[in-house]
Amino acid sequence: MQYVIIGNGIVALSTAFRLTQRLSSSDSIVVVGPADRPGSATLAAAAMLNSFGEIGATSLKSEYDMYHFELSHMATRQWPKFEEELIEAAGDHLPSACAKCEVLKGGCFSRGTFILNNSAADEWDDKNFNAILKALDDFDEPHELVNPYDIPNYYPSQNLRATRAVYIHNEGWLNPRIVLEKIDAILGHNDIVTVIDGRCERLIGKDNQIEAVKLESGDIIEGDIFLLATGATVSGILERSELGIKVQPVFYGVGVSLEIKSPDYKHTKCIRTPNRGGACGTYTVPYFLGPDKPDDHILIGASNRVRPHPVYFGRLQSIEHLMHSATHEINEYFYGARLIRINIGWRPTTQDTYPLLGGTSYKNFYIATGTKRDGFHLAPVISDFMAKLLMGQEVDERFKWFSPEREIIHDISREDGVDVIVQSLMSEQYQHGYRPSNPLMNKQLRESYRQEIEELHDKVGAKDWGIPPELVNMYRQGYTV
Ligand SMILES: Cc1cc2nc3c(=O)[nH]c(=O)nc-3n(C[C@H](O)[C@H](O)[C@H](O)COP(=O)(O)OP(=O)(O)OC[C@H]3O[C@@H](n4cnc5c(N)ncnc54)[C@H](O)[C@@H]3O)c2cc1C
Structure with missing residues (x-):
């Protein structure tokens, strides 16, 4: 064959x-x-091995999402053996970066993820953070609430410091x-x-x-x-x-990530926020290069703009936002770090x-x-x-x-769909500096988003199902079937 x-x-x-x-x-x-x-998602990835870290306030509500989570949880457990199999199969042809790798020691594979609950966005972060804590408890996943001051290499701006943080022991990363x-x-x-x-x-x-x-x-x-x-x-x-x-x-879920070199402020663990505003929040992950190479590289991620066509270069706004978020939400001393590489990858998004x-x-x-x-x-x-x-x-x-020829899965209710999109749009605005002068203005903006999103649902015939937040622009522009 x-x-x-x-x-x-x-x-x-x-x-x-x-x-x-x-x-x-x-x-x-x-x-x-x-x-x-070109546009390889794999090469732009962090590549975090997150299951619980990816949970949001509306996750795990349908059997499809539950099964997807089951596969993700299974993957967390399978990675150490899979990596071992790869090392064994590579034999004499192992890349030099893998020379001293013992799977969870001395290589690009490591574990330990801190999730922050900070005030860089809005209350949507709190809800997503609470959902992560609930899932960790429900599934008996090893974790502990930690004092954010104890997170290694965590020096955020004063006004963006986290008030809560959780450490997930088994969620790791590799160098893709x-x-x-x-x-x-x-x-x-x-x-x-x-x-x-x-x-x-x-x-x-x-x-x-x-x-x-x-x-x-x-x-x-x-x-x-x-x-x-x-x-x-x-x-x-x-x-x-x-x-x-x-x-x-x-679709092309266009994502930018940045590789930096931070000699005086090295990461040993992944530090990230929950997912927010249709994207994956702010994260910073140690980026292993090899046993005899500098151990001060860090990957900052990531933006997400879903597009119908390929995009080959990152937008300045995405790059600026990633640098700003990592510097203010994770470590202010990153201002002195060096920018090594800008990755752009296309997340395949159905x-x-x-x-x-x-x-x-x-x-x-x-x-x-x-x-x-x-x-x-x-x-x-x-x-x-x-x-x-x-x-x-x-x-x-x-x-x-x-299955590839399945009907489109509509597993979000219209009510949840509208609500999540409005929350995500508001979160996005807050992340990009929106500060309303009073609560009425905020209410007005929220209401105008809600009206637009309700009308969009009507327009595409979404009477009893909700549009996924990442896809709202594709629905707005008529690229959906
Ligand atoms: C910025 C960013 C951060 C991410 N972070 C994470 C993370 O932390 N953890 C995680 O699990 N996932 C992460 N992802 C998602 C993950 O990268 C993707 O889900 C995954 O890599 C998709 O793999 P793939 O092989 O399907 O696609 P790709 O990695 O995009 O690979 C597709 C390959 O097919 C090739 N190709 C394209 N067209 C053709 C053609 N016509 N003929 C032949 N070959 C072709 C391309 O050159 C490419 O190499 C991230 C993605 C991005 C963009």
């Missing part, structure tokens, strides 16, 4: 890696993706560049794998069977089983392929915000994308399930809920 994996981000590569562990030497795998990976380098090395040295530096233009299908992939270079790659895992570019490829299947749109994972009505064609904010974290679980599906094996029945 020849397996053709289209894409070279964490989702595609971790699935290809799982296949190398499970296929026989008579099988073959072709991986297609551009070596320079090192992880990809490692999987590249594993695949590049495996006899059954061929890696092609190229871009898929379209898929060629006939009689409900994909026959080949046509590259932008004109080359044709034939195969038996195909996986499309190119992140945010999936919709464009499907459109050009004219396969006649209906898959909801995948219309209903759930991932697209599984087979299609073309019996040899699978899709894996739409992981939005946590595809890096979910990789061990997604790759396990996807490799099984590609090999014709069974997985958890509920995985079908994320």
